[in-house]
Amino acid sequence: MKIVVCIKQVVTREWQLRVNDQKTWIRDQDASFELNEPDAYALEEALRLKEKHGGEVIVCSAGPARAAQVIREALARGADRAIHVESDALASADAVSIAQSLAGAIRDEQVDLVLTGLQSDDQGFGQVGVVLAETLGMPHATIIMEVQAGEASGVRVKRELEGGWFQWVTLPLPALLTIQSGINQLRYATLKGIMAAKKKEIRKVTPAQAPAPSQRISRLYFPEKARKTQMIGGGAAEAAKDLVRRLREDARAL
């Protein structure tokens, strides 16, 4: 089973966000970056499918040169090789541009499955996987909590619906799945994996001339506080005492 996993490099959750002077993107020159967490679950699922059914896991990332960090991380966790569609413009690109860049790199690979995370922790479009499926002409299913491969009819997957409901769906291969966080328990790279990753192939691809983006951020800002939260200051002990008093006397919640 040949599986491509699409991964994105995003700023770490701990990094204190700052907006650039044009107010169109973050000031990420001095940011720290990590593998988009939902994509980590997609990678883990691909590695588990390979362990069970054999085959190859290829990671593919569309992003600037610095995205090599998360590509190496994925190779260290066990992916066999990588494709890096490299362009600075992809760091803040819209979903269609990213999907087209990925499609160009994946199209000739003759894969059985393409896995992506549900959405990215930065722009959070939740679109790239589904647009990629449409671009590649593959059927897709989203928000997947279990994958059963190796069946003659294709791949049988468990979709998460809302309100605690689930549904099994069968798709013919090749197919694209967007993976829900929590589908599996993540593994981390071992020292052996990190050493092995150094010898693995990272093929660099230049994206085709992308069409002008159809949507763009005109202003990026910190949201205004809508509700009057009573912020309780002071030292921990003092704040705790004050909070308990207010919960008892004002809110009558205790």
Add this chain to the structure above:
Amino acid sequence: MILVVAEHRDGALNRASLETIAAAQHAGGPLKIVVLGSGMETVVGQLAAADAAEILIVDDPALEPYTADGFVLALEQVIRAENPERVFLPHTYQTRDFAPALAARVQRPLVTDCIAVRDGGYARPVFQGKLHADVAVDGPHLATFQIGAFRADAMKSGASPAPARKAAIAIDASRIRQKPEAPFKEARQAVDLSQAERIVAVGRGIKSQEHLAIAQQLAQAMGAELAASRPICDAGWLPMDRQIGSSGQTVAPKLYVALGISGAIQHLVGMKGARTIVAINKDAEAPIFEVADYGIAGDLFEVVPAMIAELHKSTA
């Protein structure tokens, strides 16, 4: 013209559809509503109450049950025939499954998870809601609206029922590649948090499974149930049936204490109905403070033990 795609399940419209109609009415201009499925009399009746120019019905057995391919095939034809300037959809799991493919098929941009209509564009949360972005979009497009961004009771009703019309489209069922089975619920949930009077919920800020003990002690001291945001259950630190949010339980207790929870929208939709909300988080900019009545921007590992001590002291 704005075309709203309404969503229904088990013969009833969902609330998110009414919110999306309210969003379209707020945006202004002529409004049509399309509904897809098979045998939808009740749903069409509900929709006709809305102040809209027309209800379009796409009734085809190939659309029941839902599949992404079926909905894309149907709506592609509706969009080509009606040529709306904008298509509005609720940002539900179902929409997220087909709308990006539909947008790509008709080659129109899709702006997802919008919270406001602004200057012809939209506002949407980015970076997990820590920042908001105003998005400009060119030409005819599609937009999805976050649950709760508009109020369902803000939907304007018409003076008389909106006329309904069957859309003349044909769906080639052999082009539907997804083969769905019947939806089901997992084995009965062991814990029904919706009945809890008080809830102490933990998020990523708890840092490790061992630290759950102090949250448990606080819950005990308050007479509360312990719950969590999604990442904690994903990590296996607490069972999935203690998860609050769009993929877990929805609760409205008397008191909700959020420890180290940043407040992603998926979590907020599950708990913002609580009567009193307390947030303790070291990041003063965390979105959870948007919905909190009382907030402490501080280290939960200092504040929580102090709260436990205070609670024991005054009950002693």
